[in-house]
Amino acid sequence: RKFQPPRSQGNPLPGPAGLPIIGNAFQFPKKNPWKQLKVWADEYGPIYRISALGKTFIVLGSEEVCNDLLRARGDIYSDRHYITVLRDEIHLPIIKYGDTWRRQRKFFHFAQLQSHASNPHYIAALNQNVRRTLDEFLATYSTTPSQTTTTTPSTATAAPPPTLDLKTYWHHILEAYICGVVSQLxxxxxxxxxxxKYVRDWVGFYNEFEKAAEPARYAVNACPWLRFVPRWLGPWKESGKEYLRREREMIHRMFFGVGERMGSALAAERNVKGEESGSNGAVSLKNDSEGKKTKQEEPWSISKLYFLNPSKWTNTSSTTSPPSSPSTTATSTSLTPHEAAYTLGAYIEASMAGTPAALKLLFQAMLWYPEWQSRIYEEICQVCGRVSSDTTQRETGSEQSPQHPSSPGRGDEEKKKPRMPDLSDMPRLPIIRAVLKETLRWRPTLPGGFPHRLTRDDLYTPATPTTTTTTKTPYLLKKGSLLLWHHYTLTRNAVTYPSPEAFNPTRFLSPTLYPQTTRLPLSLVVRAFGFGRRVCPGTRMAEDMMVLCVAWVVCAAEIGRKEKTRGRGGRGWMHLSMCPGRNMTRGGRRDRAGLSSCWWSGAGGGGGWSWRGERVGTSTTFS
Ligand code: HEM
Incomplete structure (x- = not known):
């Protein structure tokens, strides 16, 4: 495995010529720069190289090449680029490939194992948060909330603060939904x-993290030797540190707070020793009886599972005397409490990274393609029952949804009682899941992919000859190169996805094109979640959260286009209006069990509730 192929055996990769040092950095358009990589992929084939500021990037533009390298040779293609500004911390998505990553990833998988349909705590976290989210949408965007609300919504605090722009508030609602589910777990x-504030803090951390990782924002990320410059010349040194300090305080407070309340010696000692900040903010236990009381009351959580049996993860010795320097004392197999805390920090931050953006895009798809909204609603009616007064289908939604052949139907009796969809319905909602897959393909949230780093020289011959391959001589891929699985190029492959620019969820329903497409895990059907050993471990949870949210909103209202106001909006902006459907004004959909408690009556036709959306996600400035 240590064998390094002689460099003379390989051909250099093709790619566009660039300037010395700067490379191709200035050849990207300001708008949608990732599109340029597709242009080059068409010219140079499914594997080519570019360079920028001394770094070599290898761009992968076909699933075959991504699988050959990132998956099949995962032992050398799973490292990450070293981000100097974030060097002190152990964020799972960017941590170097090695023992710490393995330990964290193992704990992350343990956390993910809790997210299954037979875990009542998982179901509760989803249902509770989706209900609150819908409450908030209704309470916030009803044009006449005082007249329409007869039952007090469960979230009395749902109205946005007066300083907040309603144009962006719905982003906040979706962020809080994701944050709510993962924090509860x-x-x-x-x-x-x-x-x-708790939600906004996490959003802030993620935003800071994203900024800190940008090569263009902190020159030190591109030129690591800059870290040796004095502090007065490198202001990022302080700003980076301040963000990391606040983030660490939050991650420790939340994690060790659970242990403290449970009376865990590990967490208590940890708290006494304190972190750099002086206090982790965890609740101190006063005496045994209080300890017992709080121990009983501590709700189920992954942190709690950890503190119930920390020795499963940590060396027994370290459970009584926590390490003074958090990240240094781990053996190759034992996860330090600090690492466990950061793994759960990644659980929240990584969820907040991709999921709200994808959800916003899903809403955008509903807006632009209302016929799919109607088909989703019809599908839900078929699975969860149709409310008695809801005899009229939506104008555009007369088409019947196909029933998934493998899904057992619920009894007729149950069908008579309309209810809100839940997690157990997922296998029987192929349409909404196809719409999600198509949205992730149509508007990738990470169009440029997420870089993997190659840890040693490698030789590679693509099985399918590329336009530039003249001989059978393999390409030389150099150690230290960053590999971009270019999601935008992958999703624009006209052979796999005919008419790639069209939004067409049917492609994920067709049994000939994608056999078993509704049953395969999302990450195997759409490539939005990466490849190989670093593939996103939260895929299933992301799908559950997104499908449930859209299903509930579509049950409650129609998402429609609000008339464009002159001089406002523009490219990349969208206008949304959610108005109660015809059925609802006749008391139709509010009769669904599960919705009644948060619903208002007498919503009156007409305007309903509306919101104006700001830019959706980071990748919506598509032309
Ligand atoms: C639509 C939602 C999501 C998208 C599009 C997404 C996408 C991605 C991508 C592209 C990667 C990098 C994969 C690679 O390098 O090959 C990744 C990594 C990761 N994701 Fe997600 N993700 C989503 C939701 C989530 C959720 C809900 C969680 C947590 C529950 C999560 C946790 C992580 C973690 C921890 C990593 C780092 C894995 C590693 O480096 O070993 N993601 N995600």
């Missing part, structure tokens, strides 16, 4: 409203 913490 990770720490047993229940988010009450999207304007809660």
């Amino acid at each position: 990770a720490y047993g913490y229940e988010v009450k409203s999207s304007s809660e």
Whole structure:
């Protein structure tokens, strides 16, 4: 494995010529720069190289090549680029490939194992948060909330703060939804409203993290030797540190707080020793009886599972005397408490990274293609029952949804009682899942992919000859290169996805094109989640959260286009209006069990509730 192929045996990769040092950095358009990589992929084939500021990037533009390298040779293609600004911390998505990554990833998988349809805590976290989210949408965007609300919504605090722009508030609601689910699972913490500081803090951390990782923002990321410059010349040194300090304080407070309340010696000692910040903010236990009381009351969470049996993860010795320097004392197999805390930090931050953006795009797809909204609604009616007064289908939604052949139907009796969809319905909702897959393909949230780093020289001959391959001589891929699985190019492959620019979820329903497409895990059907050993471990949970959210919103209202106001909006902006459907004004959909408690009556036709959306996600400035 240590064998390094002689460099003379390989051909250099093709690619566009660039300037010395700067490379191809200035050849990208300002708008949608990732599109340029597709242009080059068409010219140079499914594997080519570019360079920028001394770094070599190898761009992979076909699933075959991605699988050959990132998956089949995962032992050398799973490292990450070293981000100097974030060097102190152990964020799972960017950590170097090695023992710490293995330990964290193992704990992450343990956390993911809790997210299954037979775990009542998982179901509760999803249902509770989706209900709150819908409440917030209704309470916030009803044009006449005082007249329409007869039952007090469960989130009395749902109205946005007066300073907040309604154009962006719905982003906050979706962020709080994701944050709510994962926080409840990770720490047993229940988010009450999207304007809660707790949620905004996590969003802030993720945004800071994203900025810190940008090569263009901090020159030190591109030129690591800059870290040796004095502090007065490198302001990023302080700003980076401040963000990391606040983030660490939050991650430790939430994680060790659970242990403290449970009376865990590990967490208590940890708290006494304290972190750099002086305090982790965890609740101190006063005496045994209080300890016992809080121990009983501590809600289920992944942190709690950890503190119930820390020795499963940590060396027994370190459970009584926590390491003074968090990241240094781990053996190759034992996860330090600090690492466990950061794994759950990644659980939240990584969820917040991709999922809200994808959800926003899903809403955008509903807006632009209302016929799919109607088909989703029809599908839900077939699976969860149709409300008695809801005899009229939506104008565009007369088409019947196909029933998934493998899904057992619920009894007729149950069908008579309309209810809101839940997790157990997932296998029987192929349409909404196809719409999600198509959205992730149509508007990738990470169009440029997420770089993997190659740890030693490698030789590679693509099985399918490329336009530039003249001989059978393999290409030389150099150690230290960053590999971009270019998601935008992958999704624009006209052979796999005919008419790639068209939004057409049917492609994921066709049994000839994608056999078993509704049953395969999302990450195997769409490539939005990466490849190989670093593939996104939260895929199933992401699918559950997104499908449930859209299903509930579509049950509650129609998402429609609000008339464009002159001089406002523009390219990349969208206008949304959600108005109660015809059925609802006649008391139709509000009769669904599960919705009634958060619903208002007498919503009156006409305007309903509306919101104006700002740019959706980071990748919506498509032309
Ligand atoms: C639509 C939603 C999501 C998208 C599009 C997405 C996408 C991705 C991508 C592209 C990667 C990098 C894969 C690679 O390098 O090959 C990744 C990594 C990761 N994702 Fe997600 N993700 C989503 C949701 C989630 C959720 C809900 C969680 C947590 C529950 C999560 C946790 C992670 C973690 C921890 C990593 C780092 C894995 C590693 O480097 O070993 N993601 N995700």
